[in-house]
Amino acid sequence: MHRxxxxxxxxxxxIEGHTDLEIKIKHGKVEDVKLRITENRRFYEMAIKGKxxxxxxxxxxxxxxxxxxxxxxCGIEAVENALGLKISxxxxxxxxxxxxxxxxxxxxxxxxxxxxxxxxNKDSLLEFDDTDPIQHQMVHDAFALKKAGNNLSTMIGGRxxxxxxxxVGGFAKIPTKAEIQEIISELKEVxxxxxxxxxxxxxxxxxxxxxxxxxxxxxxxxxxIDGHIxxxxxxxxxxxxxxxxxxxxxxxxxxxxxxxxxxQDFLVGALARVNQNAAxxxxxxxxxxxxxLKLFPSNNVxxxxxxxxxxxxxxxxxxxxxxxxxxxxxxxLPNPIIKEGEGIGVLEAPRGTLxxxxxxxxxxxxxxxxxxxxxxxxxxxxxxxxxxxxxDNINLPEAALxxxxxxxxxxxxxxxxxxxxxxxxxWVDEFQQPNKQVDQQSPSCPLPPEPQK
Amino acid sequence: xxxxxxxxxxxxxxxxxxxxxxxxxxxxxxxxNWSKLLEFRHARVLKANNTITDIDVAFxxxxxxxxxxxxxxxxxxxxxxxVVAIGSCACTGIPSNHRxxxxxxxxxxxxxxxxxxGMEQAVLPIEKVVPIDDKVPGCPMVEPVFLKVxxxxxxxxxxxxNT
Numbered sequence: 001m002h003r004x005x006x007x008x009x010x011x012x013x014x015i016e017g018h019t020d021l022e023i024k025i026k027h028g029k030v031e032d033v034k035l036r037i038t039e040n041r042r043f044y045e046m047a048i049k050g051k052x053x054x055x056x057x058x059x060x061x062x063x064x065x066x067x068x069x070x071x072x073x074c075g076i077e078a079v080e081n082a083l084g085l086k087i088s089x090x091x092x093x094x095x096x097x098x099x100x101x102x103x104x105x106x107x108x109x110x111x112x113x114x115x116x117x118x119x120x121n122k123d124s125l126l127e128f129d130d131t132d133p134i135q136h137q138m139v140h141d142a143f144a145l146k147k148a149g150n151n152l153s154t155m156i157g158g159r160x161x162x163x164x165x166x167x168v169g170g171f172a173k174i175p176t177k178a179e180i181q182e183i184i185s186e187l188k189e190v191x192x193x194x195x196x197x198x199x200x201x202x203x204x205x206x207x208x209x210x211x212x213x214x215x216x217x218x219x220x221x222x223x224x225i226d227g228h229i230x231x232x233x234x235x236x237x238x239x240x241x242x243x244x245x246x247x248x249x250x251x252x253x254x255x256x257x258x259x260x261x262x263x264q265d266f267l268v269g270a271l272a273r274v275n276q277n278a279a280x281x282x283x284x285x286x287x288x289x290x291x292x293l294k295l296f297p298s299n300n301v302x303x304x305x306x307x308x309x310x311x312x313x314x315x316x317x318x319x320x321x322x323x324x325x326x327x328x329x330x331x332x333l334p335n336p337i338i339k340e341g342e343g344i345g346v347l348e349a350p351r352g353t354l355x356x357x358x359x360x361x362x363x364x365x366x367x368x369x370x371x372x373x374x375x376x377x378x379x380x381x382x383x384x385x386x387x388x389x390x391x392d393n394i395n396l397p398e399a400a401l402x403x404x405x406x407x408x409x410x411x412x413x414x415x416x417x418x419x420x421x422x423x424x425x426x427w428v429d430e431f432q433q434p435n436k437q438v439d440q441q442s443p444s445c446p447l448p449p450e451p452q453k
Numbered sequence: 454x455x456x457x458x459x460x461x462x463x464x465x466x467x468x469x470x471x472x473x474x475x476x477x478x479x480x481x482x483x484x485x486n487w488s489k490l491l492e493f494r495h496a497r498v499l500k501a502n503n504t505i506t507d508i509d510v511a512f513x514x515x516x517x518x519x520x521x522x523x524x525x526x527x528x529x530x531x532x533x534x535x536v537v538a539i540g541s542c543a544c545t546g547i548p549s550n551h552r553x554x555x556x557x558x559x560x561x562x563x564x565x566x567x568x569x570x571g572m573e574q575a576v577l578p579i580e581k582v583v584p585i586d587d588k589v590p591g592c593p594m595v596e597p598v599f600l601k602v603x604x605x606x607x608x609x610x611x612x613x614x615n616t
Contacts, residue, residue, distance in 0.1 A: 013501040016470060040467040040518040040549075040572060046559055047551035062548050065471030065593060109477060113499060124500035126484075126493065139484070147481040160478065161471045161593045255570060406501070417469050 003028055003394075009402055011038075012409055014114040014124075016066050017416025021405055023390055030391045035383045035409075037256040037375075039416040048369050053079045053338075053360045054168055060356075060371070061162045064417045066109065068162050069102040069153060070349035071371075073225065078356040078369075079168050081240075082343030085336045090328060091170045092225070097322060098156045098166065099224040099347070100315035104149025105160060106350040107270070107308040107315075110413045111197065112142030115305050118407050119204055138200075141193040145312065148183075148190045152319060155179050169334040180323050187316050187323075194288075194313045201306040202292045208408055209299040210388050211381055213264050214272035217348045222273075222280040222314055224348040230276055233262050239346035242355055246372060249380060256416075258380040259372065265381040268352025268374045269413065270307035271298065281310070282317035289313055301385060302411050308350075338364040349374055351415050375414045382412055459612045462495035462508045464529055466515030466522045467549045467576060471593035472540035473498050473514055479596060490612050508533040510606045514594075516542040516549040517582050519572045530583040534610075537602055541592035543579045548592070550576035 005025040012019050017039045024032040044063055048056060056079055061072040073095055080087060113125050116138060122128060125142060128135040150160040155175045157163025165172045175183075212232060217239065219227030230236045235245060249258040260266070275297040278286075286293065289310050295303060338360075345356035352374030359368040386405055393404055465473055477498065480487070495503040495511075505525075511533035517523050530536055542549040552563060553575050567574070579585060589599045608615040 011497060013497045013503070014499070016498075018465075040522070040570070041563075041566060042467065042549050043552050043555075043563060046555065046563070047548075059548070062469050062471070062592065065469040065474040068469070068471065105478075109474075113477065117500075123502045124493075126488065126499060143481040143484060146478065150478050150481065161474055252569070 005398065007398060007402055009405065012406055014117070014410055015414055015416065016064075017414075019409070019414070019416050021386070021409070023386075023401075023405070025390070025394065028394055030387050030394070033383055033387045033390060034253050035379065035386065037254045037379070037416050039255055041255050045369055045371055048358075048366050051366050053082065053358070053364050053366050056358065056366060057166065057168070058162070058164075063371070063373075064415060065161055066106055066415060066417070067102065067349045067351065069098055069157060069160075069166075070347060070354055072163060072166055073098065074345040074347050074349075074354045074356045075358070076166060076168050076345070077225075077347065078343040078345030078358040079360065080336075080343065081345065082341040082358055082360040083168075083336045083339060084341065085169055085334060087169060087334075088331060090174075090326075090331055093322060093326060094156055094171055094174070094328075095166070095225050096223045097319055098153060098163065100319045101149050101151075101153030101156060101160070103224065103315045103350055104312050105146050105153060106149070107312045108142060108145040108149060110350075111201065111305055111308055111312075112138065112146070114410050114413070116142075116200070118206075118410065119200065134196075137196065141190075141196060144190050145193055145197075148186050149315070151186060152183055155183050167333055169336060170331055172333070174328045174330060180328075184320055184323050187320050191313070191316050191320075194309065194316070197309045198289055198292050198306070198313065201309045202295065204302055204305065206302040206407060206411070208301045208385065208389055208411075210301075210385050211265060211267060212299045213261070213266040213381075214275050215261055215266050215268050215377075216272040216276050216353060217346065218277045218280070220280050221318070222277055222282065223318070226347070229346070229353065231261060231266065232276070233264065233266075235261070240344040242346055242353070243344070243357055243370070243372070246355070246377070251379070254379065256376045256379060258383075259377045260380060265384055266377070267301075267381050268377050269304060270311055270350075271301070271304040272352065273348060274307035274310055278310075281314050282321065284317040284321075285310065285314040301408060304411055304413065308413070338362070351375055351413055352377060373415070375412075375416065378412055378414065382409065382414070456489055457610075457612055458490060458492040459607055459610050460492045460494050460507060460509040462505065462511040462529065462533065463493070463498070464495065464511060464513045464515075464525075465497070466513070466526070466543070466579075467518040468515035468540065468542040470498075470514065472589075472591075475593045475596060476512075476599075479599070490607060505529055505532050509610050510535045510537060512537050512539045512589075513543050513579050513585075514539040516546045516576045516578060517573070518549065518576045519570065521571060523573070523582055526579060526582050535586040535606060536579075536583060537587040537589060538579050538585050539589050539599070540594045541590060544588045544590045546576055546578040546581075552576060 158165035
């Protein structure tokens with residue numbers, strides 16, 4: 001069929017934030033695909049300038065409601081590194097736990113509320129049939145797992161969204177023994193629910209393969225806060241060097257820039273992490289998810305969701321292990337010496353690698369910063385995947401083609417609130433870093449000239 | 454007799470969607486009860502099949518930053534008997550309105566982006582665009598206040614007894 005077709009999907013549903021997709025097909029060939037992140041820019045990189053560095057964490061937490069803990073901790077890490085502040089082993093452990101709570105809650109939200117309806121051919125989890133035993137179980141499991149992650153984050157951070165307890169140098173409060181026992185019991189109670197979750201996403205019939213270029217932090221205990229940045233294109237570098245490898249691609253029709261590494265599009269997130277770092281998962285996770293781990297490394301984008309389920313199980317196992325074997329003691333917050341400096345923060349947010357570079361003046365005031373979020377890094381890869389997906393399914397009826405596109409977008413678990421916080425990176429000017437900036441000009445939507453400084 | 458339900462919409466404009474996340478977390482404990490009392494006419498985060506028609510109560514998160522969002526909010530107001538501002542950005546504009554307070558130089562630096570994406574000169578709380586009936590403040594929204602407001606409208610629309 002050599003058809004012409006223009007499709008516009010406004011406000012893709014069941015994702016975090018707002019995005020549109022425009023598709024142009026001419027004579028049976030995909031002529032153009034534009035993923036427009038339509039979330040309004042909130043200019044956080046400019047807004048943090050002139051603020052005291054000690055308040056950065058709470059400020060950047062507001063970039064994103066769902067992964068606020070990742071922004072909070074990454075911002076704090078960047079400030080600590082700028083000030084040369086060392087943190088205790090206990091603080092590192094508490095931050096690992098806080099991230100495990102985030103992963104459990106956030107991945108459960110994505111898998112059950114956003115992805116599962118596609119698998120059951122429903123519009124929403126809320127439409128699941130309560131009289132069907134599996135569907136009834138799924139709804140129960142969704143809320144029980146989300147709640148366990150929420151409670152773990154609340155115990156460590158004081159709240160699951162915009163957590164108030166993490167500070168530069170430590171935590172304002174540590175959990176009590178009674179609180180810890182309660183959370184251990186809850187995590188053990190929900191752990192068996194992961195069997196059905198893993199099985200469901202392993203048996204997902206959807207498949208899409210194109211690129212095989214992955215980037216993630218790697219470490220020896222599959223934690224989400226430190227390690228080396230490694231890629232399947234052969235990079236293995238200290239996390240502070242990651243910014244030097246990110247090439248900024250300006251996309252004039254999107255509220256977010258895109259990125260390449262070594263001139264190629266790439267993918268960050270759960271699939272990248274499990275592909276590159278599965279050997280470091282908790283032993284109990286490796287044992288109970290053994291049959292599913294055989295599917296990795298995988299280039300099937302829909303295995304991103306199975307990888308998320310594996311990370312949920314790992315977050316439960318690693319948290320139980322830490323909570324049962326750690327004695328937490330009150331620690332005073334350090335009094336950092338304020339000095340001029342530049343600090344890098346890198347961690348794995350649920351959707352992939354998060355990068356902060358913050359410059360602090362001698363008075364503790366932030367003079368500049370760059371924030372690179374996972375969804376922006378995945379943007380070009382996702383758009384290229386969509387082009388291939390549409391070409392592969394060019395003869396599908398319009399509604400079916402639209403659904404295939406939405407399914408693929410949802411499988412990525414994009415977060416548009418994160419993606420559109422910034423102005424534009426100017427690393428060459430401000431940080432003397434060898435970043436490239438490439439203008440991805442579109443004839444139909446040229447990039448207006450920037451005002452002269 | 455079939456239980457009458459409160460027809461609600463959940464909308465999100467410029468913000469971090471923290472209150473949307475809080476709402477999805479509140480489903481953990483409340484879904485069994487709410488499934489009997491609420492009909493979701495619009496909730497993009499939960500479903501694809503959405504409509505902005507015949508809404509009893511619209512819960513609106515986020516600030517208004519562009520003309521498209523302004524028009525959509527006006528449409529929501531026209532089709533909703535009650536409108537509730539949810540969270541700090543909808544109630545006060547903060548913190549999505551950082552750019553309102555930028556220096557002249559910084560405002561000039563971002564102007565080309567405001568022009569390209571049809572963004573307005575100032576980011577506004579929703580009551581600067583349409584009349585509202587209630588506010589649930591907080592960043593994220595304060596859960597007990599939301600529950601109180603919801604309870605008020607469940608009674609007002611005759612979904613639960615007004616005792």
